[in-house]
Amino acid sequence: MDWEDDVNTAEKIVGLKERNGPLKGVTVLDITRVVAGPFCSMLFADLGATVIKVEHPGEPDYARTFPPFVGNDDEQLSAFFTQFNRNKRGITLNLKSDDGKALLKKLVQKADILVENFRPGTMDKLGLSYEVLRELNPKLVYTAISGFGRTGPNSSKPAYDNTGQAAGGLWSMNGYADMPPVRVGTIIGDLAASLYAAIGTLAALREAEKTGVGQVVDVSQQDSVLTLTENAVVRYTAQKEVASPLGNDHPFVRPYGQFPCKDGYVFFGGYTDKFWAITCALFGEPEMARDPVIDTMEKRFDLIVAETRVKPLLERWFSHYTKAELEEMAGDKIPLSAIKTIAEVVEDPHIAARNMIVDVPIAGKLIGMFGLPIKLSGAGQMSFEKAPLPGEDNAEVLSRLADVTAAELARLKASGAI
Missing domain, CATH: 3.40.50.10540 (Crotonobetainyl-coa:carnitine coa-transferase; domain 1)
Structure with a gap:
């Protein structure tokens, strides 16, 4: 042409x-x-x-x-x-x-x-x-x-x-x-x-x-x-570990998943020491960031510690608040988001602002x-x-x-x- x-x-x-x-x-x-x-x-x-x-x-x-x-x-x-x-x-x-x-x-x-x-x-x-x-x-x-x-x-x-x-x-x-x-x-x-x-x-x-x-x-x-599949391939090729269902858990960081609150569920991902300390202070118990059982990211990842100490603590904190209240509290301080229905997403002001x-x-x-x-x-x-x-x-x-x-x-x- x-x-x-x-x-x-x-x-x-x-x-x-x-x-x-x-x-x-x-x-x-x-x-x-x-x-x-x-x-x-x-x-x-x-x-x-x-x-x-x-x-x-x-x-x-x-x-x-x-x-x-x-x-x-x-x-x-x-x-x-x-x-x-x-x-x-x-x-x-x-x-x-x-x-x-x-x-x-x-x-x-x-x-x-x-x-x-x-x-x-x-x-x-x-x-x-x-x-x-x-x-x-x-x-x-x-x-x-x-x-x-x-x-x-x-x-x-x-x-x-x-x-x-x-x-x-x-x-x-x-x-x-x-x-x-x-x-x-x-x-x-x-x-x-x-x-x-x-x-x-x-x-x-x-x-x-x-x-x-x-x-x-x-x-x-x-x-x-x-x-x-994120880390599944290298987990297998490097260690012969076969990825399997984990529900709302994550293979190498905790707490990082779904947690109940007053009117539904939220995602919380404050697993680093920095975010964990901010979270403890935000919910009025700053001393929990220094608790020797859960004071480091490595300790909080332990499954038994996560289930017996970290999860109950978060559920107690979150149970007093709605999804919207928790998002408002979290602001830009910690990674916490409401697990929203499609109706809530469609009506979300931020989604509207993003057209x-x-x-x-x-x-x-x-x-x-x-x-x-x-x-x-x-x-x-x-x-x-x-x-x-x-x-x-x-x-x-x-x-x-x-x-x-x-x-x-x-x-x-x-x-x-x-």
């Missing part, structure tokens, strides 16, 4: 109502579904990229069927889907049809990034492998998210979030010591893989901008979850959703647009980026290609 072609492409993409942000001018083809992939491309869209969500015309992203729903009987839309697909444009392509494949190839020529989360080998079977697409656009960054990655003996296995939690070791570590392991209470495998994919994609994009050569970004849920609950349009209403945790000092006020309906932007995107005429658009729709 020469300079004149670049200018023409830029003009066409500007016509697609570019978003503002540091990724303005970057075009992303998002052929992912559910969360491991849509979350990654949502981050790009929030940061200003033009993200084009590609769905099958007859089988759109089934996350559209996930509750909660907003709207009336005539229009029920998924807030779950909207949260991960806001700020995107939407088209439909049947990638099993010749016309659908041809259209994707045309779009690839104008794109910077393609993100897919099919099982490895699927795009090859469709004739849309990276090797094929890079012939059309050598600068293309091709990001592939899967359960086990594109290489290795397990690469072709189907996977879900729970697969990543199980195969990555995290599931075996979570829960209580006297009970079976418990999955982490969110789709941490999908989310972690999406975050790593976003980091890898931006690194590859910078390389492509410098060299003119794109590459594959290969991210697996198992790999991503493995990196979330972490944002209003996103859906079915004629504004619904609060999590915002973007990446705060850039040079960024202006961020706006949030609704998620697209299936194929909502077919006419505009395909006419501008694939030179499809109105007559051709009608034919493609009638044939089921879009």
Whole structure:
């Protein structure tokens, strides 16, 4: 593609109502579904990229069927889907049809990034492998998210979030010591893989901008979850110690966990000698910091001492106060935080000050959703647009980026290609 072609492409993409942000001018083809992939491309869209969500015309992203729903009987839309697909444009392509494949190839020529989360080998079977697409656009960054990655003996296995939690070791570590392991209470495998994919994609994009050569970004849920296991790997490789569920305990610091109070629970992590002395003084018993049984961090870590001396002391102190009162007392002196429900988090003034609950349009209403945790000092006020309906932007995107005429658009729709 020469300079004149670049200018023409830029003009066409500007016509697609570019978003503002540091990724303005970057075009992303998002052929992912559910969360491991849509979350990654949502981050790009929030940061200003033009993200084009590609769905099958007859089988759109089934996350559209996930509750909660907003709207009336005539229009029920998924807030779950909207949260991960806001700020995107939407088209439909049947990638099993010749016309659908041809259209994707045309779009690839104008794109910077393609993100897919099919099982490895699927795009090859469709004739849309990276090797094929890079012939059309050598600068293309091709990001592939899967359960086990594109290489290795397990690469072709189907996977879900729970697969990543199980195969990555995290599931075996979570829960209580006297009970079976418990999955982490969110789709941490999908989310972690999406975050790593976003980091890898931006690194590859910078390389492509410098060299003119794109590459594959290969991210697996198992790999991503493995990196979330904190000290478990080195505990095993260094000492052959296998991490197991600890409940709310920590493997090498105490007190550091959940403690009851008057109206719920708080996290308290004042395990250092400095924080312990401040805590004792704060609760009116400064002499406890000099108690020879619990006066050092090493002594307080001892399990028997922690259970028989430290824990009862903290529970006695905390039992007289509510979560809010304890947070007020702690201030910026000691690490103590209320263990909040989602309702309390959404209503938290600090969360509001950080703009972490944002209003996103859906079915004629504004619904609060999590915002973007990446705060850039040079960024202006961020706006949030609704998620697209299936194929909502077919006419505009395909006419501008694939030179499809109105007559051709009608034919493609009638044939089921879009």
